[in-house]
Amino acid sequence: MSKLLLIEDDEETAVEVVGELTHRGYVVDRAATGPAGIELARAGDHDVLIVDRLLPEIDGLTIIETLRHENKRTPVLVLSALGALDDRIRGLRAGGDDYLTKPFALVELIARIEALLRRPAMSRETRLRVGPLELDLIERTATRSGRKIDLLPREFRLLEYMMRRPDQMVTRAMLFEDVWNYRFVPDSNLVDVHMGKLRHKIDAPGDDPIIQNVRGAGFILRANV
Amino acid sequence: MFRLRLTSFRLAIAFACAFFLCTVALFGLVYWQATTWLTTHFDGVVIKRATVIAAMPPDRWISAVQERVNEDPGNLLSAGLFTQDGHRVAGNVATLPFRAADGARGVTIMRIDPDGQHAQRVRAVVLKLSRGEWLIVGRNIQENEEIAEIIGRVLVLGLLPALGLAILAGVLLSIGSRQRIEELTTLAGQIAAGDLHQRLPVVEGDHPYDKLSAIINGMLEHMQSLVGQLANVGNDIAHDLRTPLTRVRTTLERARENSQSVDELRAAADRAIDGLDKSLAIVTALLRIAAIEHGRRTVAFGTVNLTEIVAEAVELYGPMAETRNIRLSANFAANAPVVGDRDLLFEAAANLIDNAVKFTPDNGKVEVTVTSDDGHTVLCVRDTGPGISEEEREAVTRRFYRADKSRRTPGAGLGLSLVSAIAKLHGFRLVIGGGPGCVIEIICPEISG
Numbered sequence: 001m002s003k004l005l006l007i008e009d010d011e012e013t014a015v016e017v018v019g020e021l022t023h024r025g026y027v028v029d030r031a032a033t034g035p036a037g038i039e040l041a042r043a044g045d046h047d048v049l050i051v052d053r054l055l056p057e058i059d060g061l062t063i064i065e066t067l068r069h070e071n072k073r074t075p076v077l078v079l080s081a082l083g084a085l086d087d088r089i090r091g092l093r094a095g096g097d098d099y100l101t102k103p104f105a106l107v108e109l110i111a112r113i114e115a116l117l118r119r120p121a122m123s124r125e126t127r128l129r130v131g132p133l134e135l136d137l138i139e140r141t142a143t144r145s146g147r148k149i150d151l152l153p154r155e156f157r158l159l160e161y162m163m164r165r166p167d168q169m170v171t172r173a174m175l176f177e178d179v180w181n182y183r184f185v186p187d188s189n190l191v192d193v194h195m196g197k198l199r200h201k202i203d204a205p206g207d208d209p210i211i212q213n214v215r216g217a218g219f220i221l222r223a224n225v
Numbered sequence: 226m227f228r229l230r231l232t233s234f235r236l237a238i239a240f241a242c243a244f245f246l247c248t249v250a251l252f253g254l255v256y257w258q259a260t261t262w263l264t265t266h267f268d269g270v271v272i273k274r275a276t277v278i279a280a281m282p283p284d285r286w287i288s289a290v291q292e293r294v295n296e297d298p299g300n301l302l303s304a305g306l307f308t309q310d311g312h313r314v315a316g317n318v319a320t321l322p323f324r325a326a327d328g329a330r331g332v333t334i335m336r337i338d339p340d341g342q343h344a345q346r347v348r349a350v351v352l353k354l355s356r357g358e359w360l361i362v363g364r365n366i367q368e369n370e371e372i373a374e375i376i377g378r379v380l381v382l383g384l385l386p387a388l389g390l391a392i393l394a395g396v397l398l399s400i401g402s403r404q405r406i407e408e409l410t411t412l413a414g415q416i417a418a419g420d421l422h423q424r425l426p427v428v429e430g431d432h433p434y435d436k437l438s439a440i441i442n443g444m445l446e447h448m449q450s451l452v453g454q455l456a457n458v459g460n461d462i463a464h465d466l467r468t469p470l471t472r473v474r475t476t477l478e479r480a481r482e483n484s485q486s487v488d489e490l491r492a493a494a495d496r497a498i499d500g501l502d503k504s505l506a507i508v509t510a511l512l513r514i515a516a517i518e519h520g521r522r523t524v525a526f527g528t529v530n531l532t533e534i535v536a537e538a539v540e541l542y543g544p545m546a547e548t549r550n551i552r553l554s555a556n557f558a559a560n561a562p563v564v565g566d567r568d569l570l571f572e573a574a575a576n577l578i579d580n581a582v583k584f585t586p587d588n589g590k591v592e593v594t595v596t597s598d599d600g601h602t603v604l605c606v607r608d609t610g611p612g613i614s615e616e617e618r619e620a621v622t623r624r625f626y627r628a629d630k631s632r633r634t635p636g637a638g639l640g641l642s643l644v645s646a647i648a649k650l651h652g653f654r655l656v657i658g659g660g661p662g663c664v665i666e667i668i669c670p671e672i673s674g
Contacts, residue, residue: 101509103505105498105502154540180541182568182571182572182575187545187579189545190541190542190545193544193545193548194544196544196548197544215495216495216498
């Protein structure tokens with residue numbers, strides 16, 4: 001059971017978020033101010049910190065910097081109401097591991113927390129295997145049950161990203177940020193179109209779909225289909 | 226207002242005082258110069274006469290002194306001969322005022338006239354004669370006093386009216402500028418109260434007030450157009466937000482009243498969330514445009530290859546175009562260096578292509594080209610959609626504007642405004658052309674240095 005710490009001053013947001021996280025089986029501590037948050041973070045053994053950027057007394061980035069300075073390596077998800085261009089970069093530079101702009105969908109938050117909890121270890125593996133799928137990272141080839149799949153470079157990266165996160169929900173925004181390296185989503189439909197093409201390539205007629213669509217949220221690559 | 230009046234009146238008085246002091250100083254200088262000249266002149270006269278007498282043989286001294294006195298009908302000259310111990314021997318000077326032989330001095334002597342003794346200010350020289358007697362020759366300096374008097378009179382007669390005139394002019398000027406300032410203040414007050422149509426008067430064109438007024442009028446012009454735009458934007462925002470929000474409201478209301486099952490309720494909630502997401506997307510896009518317009522990102526500028534950026538955007542939209550059987554063709558110069566922010570330029574290119582793909586009917590064509598000549602780079606996106614009419618071309622780059630016929634097409638209608646903001650931030654030109662379909666160009670100037 002994962003333990004989370006939410007540092008958020010807005011009462012209503014906090015109640016909703018804590019409620020949803022608890023409902024999903026997480027143990028959640030919550031602090032409403034920066035100093036209280038730092039105290040809790042120091043004392044507890046949290047798996048992920050969720051830190052609002054704008055807090056009374058001490059702001060979110062300072063909290064992260066303080067903790068990082070004290071060698072606290074707990075992954076941090078930064079929440080922000082600021083939609084400005086450089087905020088994300090500044091948030092990540094301060095030591096945050098991921099950045100989510102308010103207002104966000106709860107599924108998006110959950111997906112990000114899950115991603116931080118199950119961060120793939122940087123393996124030296126040159127071949128990835130998930131279920132019937134196999135990816136050769138050096139030859140840049142993909143096969144499904146021995147059948148060769150022709151992929152464009154971007155499709156290859158997309159599949160690699162999914163295969164490194166089997167059975168884990170991946171949102172469109174995450175894909176856009178991590179696979180395309182862009183921060184804005186001109187049209188979330190774009191990702192679906194790309195994903196659709198990829199799925200069309202990896203699923204031969206009669207095959208069970210490996211990558212599944214999660215309504216209103218994103219995609220999951222199933223290890224066992 | 227009272228303060229202002231006081232200040233300008235004070236200023237007038239200060240000017241008058243300064244004028245007065247200058248004039249007095251000038252007159253003083255004239256007086257000083259004139260009397261100095263006269264004194265030198267008198268000194269020459271007395272020294273010369275005394276020397277002439279002293280050079281005579283001793284037996285002629287008395288008669289020479291007497292002669293000088295007698296020859297003087299204007300009582301200008303005085304002369305006297307005294308014994309070694311100071312007794313008067315001849316002449317019309319009662320007592321010897323000093324005994325020294327080193328040039329002329331200004332002294333008061335008692336002068337013996339037929340009608341008695343009178344004190345008189347003179348320039349006098351005293352010479353010790355060869356047998357020890359003293360000779361004094363003096364010249365009265367009443368002219369100096371007369372000059373002083375004349376100057377004083379001129380001062381009074383000329384200066385006082387001039388002073389009055391100066392004060393009057395100062396007051397008139399200050400009243401004039403005060404009226405002008407009062408006028409400006411009144412108008413400024415009206416403008417501050419919201420009447421942006423008001424303009425400050427420009428009378429002569431060269432007066433500092435007029436220059437100031439002209440500048441302020443220019444500012445007002447700009448403000449008025451901004452406020453006008455803002456009002457439009459406000460309306461547009463309200464409208465574009467109200468539509469999805471109304472839909473959400475209706476959905477939720479109907480779901481609450483009519484839903485027969487949890488699934489139905491869920492489906493309604495999904496639709497409601499979708500509508501809210503649309504509204505939020507509009508707000509997010511607006512904030513983004515505002516952030517770009519404020520140019521907070523200029524720091525990240527560097528030389529980038531526009532071709533690479535646009536190629537990525539084309540790749541991103543390839544599958545999307547494919548699903549609608551739109552031919553997305555690209556024609557790029559190998560190297561198209563521009564100075565800019567990579568992410569923002571990508572965003573601009575992506576938005577242009579996004580628009581083109583969205584507005585082009587199925588089976589249409591979108592053509593993306595990047596040309597570069599001597600560092601002069603142009604990105605052009607051409608589609609076979611409905612195009613943008615000439616009247617609307619300027620308007621589409623404003624926030625929120627969307628040609629009416631496109632209202633049914635998905636998208637927040639902010640794409641071109643965003644592109645426009647990005648182009649402006651980079652100093653690039655956004656040109657919207659027509660023809661069949663729509664042609665949009667971003668023209669990047671040559672890289673200097």
